[in-house]
Amino acid sequence: MNKHLREPRSFTDLEKIKTDVKRMSREARVVFSTTHGPLRTIVTGTKCRPTGVYNSVKTGHAQPYESQAELFFMRQCEADHEVVAWLAQPHRLEIFVEGKKLIYFPDFSVLYADGREEVVEIKRDKAREVFGELATKLERAERIYQTANVGFRILDLSDLRVEPRCSNAEEIQRHSRTHFVRSEVFWLMDEACRDPSGTIPFARAAEILGGGVVGHKKLCAMIVRRHFGLDLDARLVADTPVSPVST
Numbered sequence: 001m002n003k004h005l006r007e008p009r010s011f012t013d014l015e016k017i018k019t020d021v022k023r024m025s026r027e028a029r030v031v032f033s034t035t036h037g038p039l040r041t042i043v044t045g046t047k048c049r050p051t052g053v054y055n056s057v058k059t060g061h062a063q064p065y066e067s068q069a070e071l072f073f074m075r076q077c078e079a080d081h082e083v084v085a086w087l088a089q090p091h092r093l094e095i096f097v098e099g100k101k102l103i104y105f106p107d108f109s110v111l112y113a114d115g116r117e118e119v120v121e122i123k124r125d126k127a128r129e130v131f132g133e134l135a136t137k138l139e140r141a142e143r144i145y146q147t148a149n150v151g152f153r154i155l156d157l158s159d160l161r162v163e164p165r166c167s168n169a170e171e172i173q174r175h176s177r178t179h180f181v182r183s184e185v186f187w188l189m190d191e192a193c194r195d196p197s198g199t200i201p202f203a204r205a206a207e208i209l210g211g212g213v214v215g216h217k218k219l220c221a222m223i224v225r226r227h228f229g230l231d232l233d234a235r236l237v238a239d240t241p242v243s244p245v246s247t
Helices: 011-024 068-079 132-147 165-173 182-194 202-208 212-224
Strands: 028-032 052-055 062-065 083-088 091-097 100-104 108-112 117-122 151-155 241-244
Touching: 052 068, 062 068, 062 083, 068 083, 068 108, 068 117, 068 165, 068 212, 091 132, 100 132, 117 132, 132 151, 165 212, 182 202, 182 212, 182 241, 202 212, 202 241
Parallel strands: 117 151
Antiparallel strands: 028 091, 052 062, 083 108, 091 100, 108 117
């Protein structure tokens, strides 16, 4: 369903998209951006909260955020090698209910390496914010997404501040624009293949890439670009296993 995340790669993919859309058409309609980027790119409102644009290397899009929680989620998507693609303000969902049309703009859609697609709603405090009409709308949206085999989650700051994931993601993504060359990727892959575990310790990988700050930054940039990956939920230390990513 989330055509902005991946174009149909085969006739089978295209037929699946057509089937998903047909299944949804009587209950809802999904509107995408013609640019395949965020549908809403202008941040508006009168609330006092952090807003801005996150320039994503992984997606190649300038992604708008409207809260600190959304920014945390963006950083974690950028650093997580299991996330192939992600998009803020991905589409508009129009839900038809008894002759009326409910409009829902999800915060994010995410495509994972195992093929799963997920829509994510971000709140500061979901226990306090999700109630009444909003809760009803989100429940209806979740049912619609389920018919298209798309997952749905609501996350808030308590979910996104969990350590060490939050700090690991912040450290990795902030070096995303560091330059490296293809031959350096091959060096690390060769080293990992020589080890029975198929991995290479973080410190050793950084050493091969020049050591010190430079090697550290290059490795982080490679992780963002999904050449390599590591467990964001484990403490980042010298012995942290780094593994090549199969694409």
